[in-house]
Amino acid sequence: MSNNHIKRRLPPLGALTAFEAAARHQSFSRAAQELHLTHGAISRAVAQIEDRIGVQLFVRRNRRVYLTSAGQRLLKTTSETLDELSHTVEEIHRHDSSSPFLTVSCEPSLAMRWLMPRLGTFRELCPELNIDLRMAGGPIDLLSENCDIAIRRMDFGVHEDYQITTLCSELAGPVCTEDYWEKHINQDLSGANWLHSRTRPNAWDDWQNADGMEKIAPKSEQHFDHFFYTLQAAQDQLGIAIGSIPLVSDDLTMQRLIAPLGVQPTGYDYALLTLGEPNQDPRIAAFCNWLIGQIAG
Template sequence: MNLQISLISLRTFVEVARFRSMKEAAQSLGVTPGAISQQIRIVEERLGTVLFERSSRDMHLTAEGVRLMEALNLPFQQIQDAVEDFHHRKPKRDSLVVTTVPSFASSWLVPRLGKFSRLYPDIEVKVDSSVALVDLRHEPVDVAIRHGSGNYPGMSVTQLLTPQLVVIGSPAFLASVGPILAPSDCLALPLLQDRDRMDWVTWFRAHNVDDPSGRAARGTSFSDDALMIKAAAASQGLALVRDIYAEEAIGNGLVEVPIAGSIGTSLSYYFVTKPQNVQRQRIQAFKNWLLAEIAIRPNL
């Protein structure tokens, strides 16, 4: 007689004995009642005995079934306890929730997060890039990367960087319009605008370019720099965008900087967290990594 019985079959027997129901045992093990019935049949055939008395309402162990259940119940419980003990002893990954604006997340932070994960594999970063600003005082957020004046009462604030506005255009577009030798040359070209249509106006003023016709404020406008960079890459015109957002597109050759003359912006990016969280290891690690990445940024 072949008495070899798999652990799967024996585990199935134990579950049916506990629930006194093939249907409930199937739900517990995540299989079909038919699979349960087949495993019970295998055990009974290998042992050459009937283990259950079946009725229309439930199942009862026979005397032989009781003997087998008494022999198997403790070992299976010990296996379960060992697995649970291993799970509880296993080091858990630290979770770090970061909130920031969509443009910063998509254009700068997310492409670099792989570096952080390789350096700190036990810290699991969760990025929230919803448009609405999250209230750090009441929401389960560890870090906010904010674009603003730096005035965040009651928070620990570290300045990360102040973006520069740079002119970009696609290689194909720039080849079609010829060289741009002076800031005033840009006025004759299609200009892609920010939401408020003020960046180009500010840029021309900073370079002492007269614009009596108001040409600097005309052109298709976009709600954020990421969309404007895509439009520039599609040869729709010149864009004036924050350098931090343009780095990836420039590095990939999608756009180029045709003329020097970047200007600083009035707002900066800040690392913001609750004062009581400043010394937490995962937050310190993330801040130090951000500052290191910013330090090695290319000059556009």
């Protein structure tokens, strides 16, 4: 039997939708209410499928309907197929250049400490475009994760299919509050509580190596699961952490944190990852241009 012949034997999509609702509710009346159809329309749709496949899908007793084993099997497949179809249609709509949505995957620390406080200004510039922000770091498959773009710290390799738009070079150095520096450190880092992030476990070693300084051991150390927790701990005067720009840019500007020993390049960049040139999609172009302007500012 040819594939074309098999396809011709499939019941109409509308009939399958009516069947799925009736089977899910175990009621033709409730299915009719959900789909804004009549009870008769649901009944005819189910009968159309039963006639097409030659198998009874419901047993009707005492004005109620119950699925047969064949009906249960068809319900499972139909539900999964309709869900997948709905998801696919939604994703196609969302990622079309005319879609009012732009799905952005962003490093969690960057999103929370730098991007989110600025999204309001983008909303004012492009009120018709809704940013669906998803927090994730490291390698990403934009297609399988249904994202339009990703903002990443480029400490991993990227497939050649991706277009990389560099946003800025990362700078890093020890950061803490002014009060903490004056009370606990005053040029002697060994007397401080060093704050670490398990997502960047080598931050202190990398900074010392880049600075060419003699290795020193801290008085005490404290570890946190995420980088943004470490930076918040520094802001709460629990110790001193390695902070990176742009993540601590606002904190330095507002003097919530200071970088008493300065900052220096880490050798990594923050970049925008897309599957094509950003200017090929007006949504991505608008967001990318705004992002570059914010970084430059």
